[in-house]
Amino acid sequence: xxxxxxxxxxxxxxxxxxxxxxxxxxxxxxxxxxxxxxxxxxxxxxxxxxxxxxxxxxxxxxxxxxxxxxxxxxxxxxxxxxxxxxxxxxxxxxxxxxxxxxxxxxxxxxxxxxxxxxxxxxxxxxxxxxxxxxxxxxxxxxxxxxxxxxxxxxxxxxxxxxxxxxxxxxxxxxxxxxxxxxxxxxxxxxxxxxxxxxxxxxxxxxxxxxxxxxxxxxxxxxxxxxxxxxxxxxxxxxxxxxxxxxxxxxxxxxxxxxxxxxxxxxxxxxxxxxxxxxxxxxxxxxxxxxxxxxxxxxxxxxxxxxxxxxxxxxxxxxxxxxxxxxxxxxxxxx
Numbered sequence: 001x002x003x004x005x006x007x008x009x010x011x012x013x014x015x016x017x018x019x020x021x022x023x024x025x026x027x028x029x030x031x032x033x034x035x036x037x038x039x040x041x042x043x044x045x046x047x048x049x050x051x052x053x054x055x056x057x058x059x060x061x062x063x064x065x066x067x068x069x070x071x072x073x074x075x076x077x078x079x080x081x082x083x084x085x086x087x088x089x090x091x092x093x094x095x096x097x098x099x100x101x102x103x104x105x106x107x108x109x110x111x112x113x114x115x116x117x118x119x120x121x122x123x124x125x126x127x128x129x130x131x132x133x134x135x136x137x138x139x140x141x142x143x144x145x146x147x148x149x150x151x152x153x154x155x156x157x158x159x160x161x162x163x164x165x166x167x168x169x170x171x172x173x174x175x176x177x178x179x180x181x182x183x184x185x186x187x188x189x190x191x192x193x194x195x196x197x198x199x200x201x202x203x204x205x206x207x208x209x210x211x212x213x214x215x216x217x218x219x220x221x222x223x224x225x226x227x228x229x230x231x232x233x234x235x236x237x238x239x240x241x242x243x244x245x246x247x248x249x250x251x252x253x254x255x256x257x258x259x260x261x262x263x264x265x266x267x268x269x270x271x272x273x274x275x276x277x278x279x280x281x282x283x284x285x286x287x288x289x290x291x292x293x294x295x296x297x298x299x300x301x302x303x304x305x306x307x308x309x310x311x312x313x314x315x316x317x318x319x320x321x322x323x324x325x326x327x328x329x330x331x332x333x334x
Contacts, residue, residue: 002113005037007069007076008327009106009115012042014099015084016091017305018315019121020050026317026324027075028056033321036328039069039076039115041102043095047077049086054313066114078105088311091124096131099123103138107145110296117297117327118142121320122305137172138300139291146295156193156292158266159276159302160326161283165266167194167292168275178271182214182227187235187268194266195244197292201330202265210255210264211236211248212274218251286318288326297330299323 013019023040024047026033040047044062051058059074069076082098103123109115123138135141143152158167169190170181191209198207211232212218215225222229232249239246252269254260256278261267269275279287279302287302301319309315 002116005070006114006116007037007039007066008324009066009110009118010038010040011102011106011118011120012040013121014124014127014305015046015095016087016089016310017122017124017307018310019305020047021054021310021313021315022317022320023121024051024054024056024058026321028058035324037070039063039066039078041078041106042080043082043098044077044079046084046086050311053086053311066109080105089307091127093127093130096128100128100133103141104145107142107296116331119323119327120298120300122301122303124305142291142294142298153293153295154189154193155294156190158290158292159279159287160290161279161287164261164279164282166275166279167266167268168272169268170271172272175271179214179227182231182270184231184235187232188238191239191244191246191268193293194268198265201297201333203333204265206245207265208263209244209246210250210267211246212252212255212267212269213249214270218249285316286322288319288323290326297327299327
């Protein structure tokens with residue numbers, strides 16, 4: 001059970017990127033943003049150096065536990081150690097241990113109820129691989145941390161901006177491989193997770209889910225591909241049989257016309273760009289990545305490390321702010 005007044009955990013992310021900049025800048029502007037209580041997992045001396053580089057006059061307070069965050073005058077930081085400098089845009093291999101530890105400790109504190117949600121700043125996977133990081137990405141590591149020694153939960157990525165919520169069925173896969181990865185079982189499992197989290201986390205009692213087709217014109221009666229007829233439609237029928245309000249498959253080029261997608265609480269797309277293009281068109285710097293299917297609430301900004309903007313003060317904090325606010329809303333419901 002989450003403790004009353006528990007803060008939101010924020011992992012610092014890649015030190016050479018813009019994650020630290022955005023965290024520090026949002027905290028400096030907190031009076032006008034009405035931020036919930038936060039605790040940052042990262043390297044205190046590094047964060048102080050980055051704050052000086054950005055010209056931010058803020059107090060960083062080292063704490064041992066999230067329980068102490070509300071008792072300090074400044075930005076609470078749980079130290080993850082390491083020896084690395086403030087070098088915007090230049091990755092230092094020795095920082096990887098601190099980045100990984102920040103995520104692990106933040107997840108542990110969320111699972112123990114000491115924090116009520118996790119917001120993750122962007123990481124640089126290549127730097128972590130060199131340190132022995134054995135996961136395809138950030139999300140898979142989070143799932144492994146939630147496994148409790150058993151099978152890891154299956155995480156589902158949702159991109160959200162205001163009323164638009166989109167889930168890609170397949171994510172970082174070559175387009176040539178997508179058709180072979182779209183299976184009835186994967187669709188059924190994914191939609192079940194989406195429906196459950198829409199009910200439990202988003203507070204939508206009877207969520208409506210639309211499903212996009214894979215092929216142009218959703219296969220046009222199997223004349224432009226048969227996946228809709230042979231795989232997607234049977235999955236939808238099975239889900240309807242379970243009482244889930246789901247429909248499709250619809251042509252993706254018309255499904256994302258606003259009067260159409262607004263009929264649904266979430267749209268499940270078949271592949272990465274099919275899902276992300278509409279979100280990034282509407283909210284390039286304000287979309288939020290939400291991980292469904294985990295026992296903790298996790299959100300993150302929908303952008304990368306942006307090395308070219310690190311340390312300049314020019315990076316937009318809209319997506320991180322939206323991620324914090326959504327984590328705040330979702331955690332208030334659980």
